[in-house]
Amino acid sequence: MKVSEVMTAPPVCVTPHVSLVEVARRMTEYAVGSVLVMEDDALRGIVTDRDVALRGLGGSLAPDAPVNAVMSAEVVTVEADEDLQVAYLAFRRTGVRRLPVLDGGRVVGMLTVDDLFLDVFRRLGDLLGAVAWSVLHEPPGPSSACGGPHVP
Numbered sequence: 001m002k003v004s005e006v007m008t009a010p011p012v013c014v015t016p017h018v019s020l021v022e023v024a025r026r027m028t029e030y031a032v033g034s035v036l037v038m039e040d041d042a043l044r045g046i047v048t049d050r051d052v053a054l055r056g057l058g059g060s061l062a063p064d065a066p067v068n069a070v071m072s073a074e075v076v077t078v079e080a081d082e083d084l085q086v087a088y089l090a091f092r093r094t095g096v097r098r099l100p101v102l103d104g105g106r107v108v109g110m111l112t113v114d115d116l117f118l119d120v121f122r123r124l125g126d127l128l129g130a131v132a133w134s135v136l137h138e139p140p141g142p143s144s145a146c147g148g149p150h151v152p
Helices: 020-030 049-057 085-092 113-136
Strands: 034-039 042-047 098-103 107-114
Touching: 020 034, 020 042, 020 049, 042 049, 042 098, 049 098, 085 098, 107 113
Parallel strands: none
Antiparallel strands: 034 042, 098 107
16 A cells, blocks of 8 residues: 555645744644645645644743744655555654655655554454454354364
8 A cells, every 4th residue: 555545635734934823723723733834845844733832832932933943844754655664664763653745755745643543443444344244144153164062
């Protein structure tokens, strides 16, 4: 499975000079925990709800301080056409919870640890659905394949 099949698109983006309060409003509006900081179609950074709360407002910055004051400029990314296994490895290797997704250097989506959880749950549900169906339609009692109770 490819990263593009699981990612959220389009990502929520802001420019570097948007205020912390505006970033928080957009996170609330779009129900996301992070936004990408873009300038001239280039990825400049990422900011999370934790960055806004701890480094921003908890760090005594004013609500109208620019997002680039708290963003992380070093951003780990993944390509849209990569196998999902590459994203699993990137999450494990770096410890981040969000990966901007690129297609030819252009930002096209966001992949989060939660997206991977949903994918795992979907796959598990598909597997368990088939197993549950076979169990529900199997008659109770010993299997007819062994011909009844075993006598030594």
